[in-house]
Amino acid sequence: MTGYPWAGVFFDLDGTLADTVELILKSYRHTMEVHLGEVLPDERWLETIGTPLHDQLGHFARSDEEAQAMLGTYVSFQRAIHDEMVSPFPGAVRVLDTFRQQGARLAVVTSKRSRIARRTLEVCGLWDRVDLVVCADQVERGKPHPESVARALHELDLDRRAEEVVFVGDSPFDLRAGRLAGTMTAAALWGPFSRPRLEAEAPNFYLEELDDALAMRPLD
Numbered sequence: 001m002t003g004y005p006w007a008g009v010f011f012d013l014d015g016t017l018a019d020t021v022e023l024i025l026k027s028y029r030h031t032m033e034v035h036l037g038e039v040l041p042d043e044r045w046l047e048t049i050g051t052p053l054h055d056q057l058g059h060f061a062r063s064d065e066e067a068q069a070m071l072g073t074y075v076s077f078q079r080a081i082h083d084e085m086v087s088p089f090p091g092a093v094r095v096l097d098t099f100r101q102q103g104a105r106l107a108v109v110t111s112k113r114s115r116i117a118r119r120t121l122e123v124c125g126l127w128d129r130v131d132l133v134v135c136a137d138q139v140e141r142g143k144p145h146p147e148s149v150a151r152a153l154h155e156l157d158l159d160r161r162a163e164e165v166v167f168v169g170d171s172p173f174d175l176r177a178g179r180l181a182g183t184m185t186a187a188a189l190w191g192p193f194s195r196p197r198l199e200a201e202a203p204n205f206y207l208e209e210l211d212d213a214l215a216m217r218p219l220d
Contacts, residue, residue, distance in 0.1 A: 005102040006218055007161045010152055010183065011130075012050065012169035013110035013117060015191035017092050017210075018124050023085040024049065027078040031057070034073050035066060046192050050171030052111045052142035078116065088124035089190065091210035096129040098214055107132040107152040109167065109177070111142050132156055144173040149181035164218050168207065175201035186216060 014020045028045045032038065040060070048056045054071055061067035100106055107130060110117050114135040121127040132155055139147045149167055153159050167178030170191025175198060178185040186205035187198040195206070205216050 006099070006104045006166060006216070007164035008105040008107065008153070008156055008158045008166075008183075009099045009213070010107045010109050010149065010165060010167040010178070012167075012171065012174045012188070013108050013112060013120060015049070015170040016168060016174070016188045017088060017096075017108065017126060018120050019087050019089050020085070020120065021049075021192055023078065023082065026081065026085070027074050030077045031070050031074040032060065035070050036060065049192060050111055050143060050169070050173040052136040053113070054136075055142065075113075075116070082116070082119060083123050086120055086123045088126060089210050093125060093129065095210050095213050096126060100129065105132075105156040105158065106130040107134060107156060109134045109143075109148045109152050109174075111136045111173075113137045143171075144176040144180075146177045146181035149177050149183060153181060153183070166205070166216060166218075168213055170198075172197055172201045175203050184216075184218070186213065 011017050014024060025042050025045065029039045032040050048059065057067050057070045061070055096106060112135055114137055117133055117135045118127060132152055134148045134152045136142045139151060141147045153162055158165055162182035166184040166186050167174060168186040168188055169175055170188040171193055175185045175187060185203040186207055187203040188207050189195060190209060207213055
């Protein structure tokens with residue numbers, strides 16, 4: 001293994017690079033009201049945030065058909081209000097640019113679908129700052145399964161250097177996916193999950209803010 005710098009740095013999108021949690025919750029509340037006739041507690045949605053949207057909705061739908069209808073409602077509503085409710089977290093541009101200058105390959109590995117993921121990155125000014133985006137509709141098994149992280153490793157020719165890659169995410173599903181794919185992991189503490197919940201996934205690093213990512217070092 002080589003020392004610093006990293007061969008690759010991968011990031012989750014929602015709650016890690018992009019401040020989208022209120023957008024997500026507003027879309028969830030609208031969908032539940034339309035289909036179930038009531039607004040359910042936010043905590044129920046937050047428990048699974050970071051997994052693919054279809055999987056999340058499956059916990060609430062009473063049939064596969066209803067889950068598909070919920071998906072359409074959620075996506076349409078989110079698309080209508082997206083741009084006004086999305087912004088990058090402080091330091092996102094600086095952190096990505098610094099890692100790129102250091103020679104790291106950069107990827108976003110997200111449970112969003114491709115179209116909305118690209119729009120979020122564009123609105124945040126991050127689309128052209130990463131080498132690769134892997135989305136939920138590009139894999140068969142979403143996070144916490146490691147398939148999406150493994151795909152990023154493969155497409156960036158880092159399969160044999162996974163231990164020189166770190167995956168930064170705000171959810172336990174990100175951390176588990178990274179660990180199972182063989183990368184180092186970093187817990188973003190500014191997301192909706194508590195530190196104890198993230199500690200259960202034994203990340204290699206804890207980040208209080210995005211700029212803290214620049215202090216991470218690969219293990220020798």
